[in-house]
Amino acid sequence: MSATEPQRARTVPDPAAAGRAAIEARRARAAVKRALRAGERSARDVAERAWQEPHGPEGRLRVAEYFGSLRGMGPKRVEALMASLGIAPSKRLGGLGGLQRERVRGWLDAVDPSRRPRLIVLAGPTAVGKGTVAQYVREHFPQIRHSVSATTRSPRPGEIDGVHYAFVSDADFDRMIEDGEFLEWATVHNQSRYGTPRSSVQAALDEGSSVLLEIDLQGARQVRASFPDAVLLFLAPPSWDELVRRLVGRGTETEEERARRLETAKVELASQPEFDATIVNTDVAEAAREVVEHILAAEASPSATGAASGS
Numbered sequence: 001m002s003a004t005e006p007q008r009a010r011t012v013p014d015p016a017a018a019g020r021a022a023i024e025a026r027r028a029r030a031a032v033k034r035a036l037r038a039g040e041r042s043a044r045d046v047a048e049r050a051w052q053e054p055h056g057p058e059g060r061l062r063v064a065e066y067f068g069s070l071r072g073m074g075p076k077r078v079e080a081l082m083a084s085l086g087i088a089p090s091k092r093l094g095g096l097g098g099l100q101r102e103r104v105r106g107w108l109d110a111v112d113p114s115r116r117p118r119l120i121v122l123a124g125p126t127a128v129g130k131g132t133v134a135q136y137v138r139e140h141f142p143q144i145r146h147s148v149s150a151t152t153r154s155p156r157p158g159e160i161d162g163v164h165y166a167f168v169s170d171a172d173f174d175r176m177i178e179d180g181e182f183l184e185w186a187t188v189h190n191q192s193r194y195g196t197p198r199s200s201v202q203a204a205l206d207e208g209s210s211v212l213l214e215i216d217l218q219g220a221r222q223v224r225a226s227f228p229d230a231v232l233l234f235l236a237p238p239s240w241d242e243l244v245r246r247l248v249g250r251g252t253e254t255e256e257e258r259a260r261r262l263e264t265a266k267v268e269l270a271s272q273p274e275f276d277a278t279i280v281n282t283d284v285a286e287a288a289r290e291v292v293e294h295i296l297a298a299e300a301s302p303s304a305t306g307a308a309s310g311s
């Protein structure tokens with residue numbers, strides 16, 4: 001026997017091993033589809049992995065099966081979508097060309113059904129600029145919904161009832177608490193009461209939109225308790241001196257109220273570790289962009305609790 005024989009023997013195909021490998025590969029692809037269906041993996045994550053490793057389970061997945069594993073995508077919608085993206089029915093995800101990948105990315109950006117709408121809380125000390133950052137998000141990122149809180153405080157000049165807040169009487173606020181209308185509510189700065197209406201927030205989530213709540217720390221804690229899936233963002237000032245400067249500069253509060261708010265601010269600053277992330281508000285546009293990046297990342301991330309919302 002020649003010395004090369006053992007080598008040849010190793011290269012002879014082993015049908016049983018090939019069969020086992022094929023079964024294993026099918027199982028791995030089925031696991032990817034299951035994870036997509038369950039919302040444990042996002043469509044974006046699976047596609048990007050497929051393009052990194054075209055011979056892995058994601059890459060070997062047929063595009064039709066990939067789309068078909070996404071929420072609300074029946075065979076007819078899949079067929080129409082693939083035709084509109086110019087992808088042949090037999091194509092595998094890893095085999096898509098550059099242009100087709102860009103089209104899939106564009107579709108995911110616009111309508112990815114595996115995105116989960118999230119409840120996002122933006123909290124932080126008084127005068128840090130939560131309202132300004134939330135307003136910037138409202139103006140520049142209209143896909144993110146905002147909730148209009150009810151409050152017992154009087155409107156400031158320029159504030160419109162139903163737009164900035166629903167300005168209600170103490171008796172109305174009592175009734176709303178009694179009727180369970182609030183998702184959370186709190187007395188802020190030991191003075192007025194503020195509350196987030198449950199029904200409009202739930203309606204927005206049900207429609208598939210994330211909702212940004214700009215509320216105080218007590219409210220943030222209540223949201224964490226009833227919506228474990230909520231993302232809590234802490235907006236921090238660049239420094240304590242800057243926070244004081246902003247509060248004095250605003251000029252809308254009396255001396256006594258300012259002192260009270262600074263006391264609250266100290267307690268609020270200490271709560272930072274309870275939050276999922278901190279955003280330093282040095283520049284409003286930059287801070288708003290960071291808020292939106294956190295929202296998009298949360299929408300694309302798998303559910304920790306298996307539900308979009310609770311309460």
Ligand code: 5GP
Binds near residue numbers: 130215
């Ligand atoms: P302002 O009176 O300056 O508009 O708001 C005072 C504080 O109330 C801010 O810290 C704001 O985040 C908070 N706030 C506004 N709406 C709500 C709400 O619905 N719930 C809670 N817990 N706090 C709120």
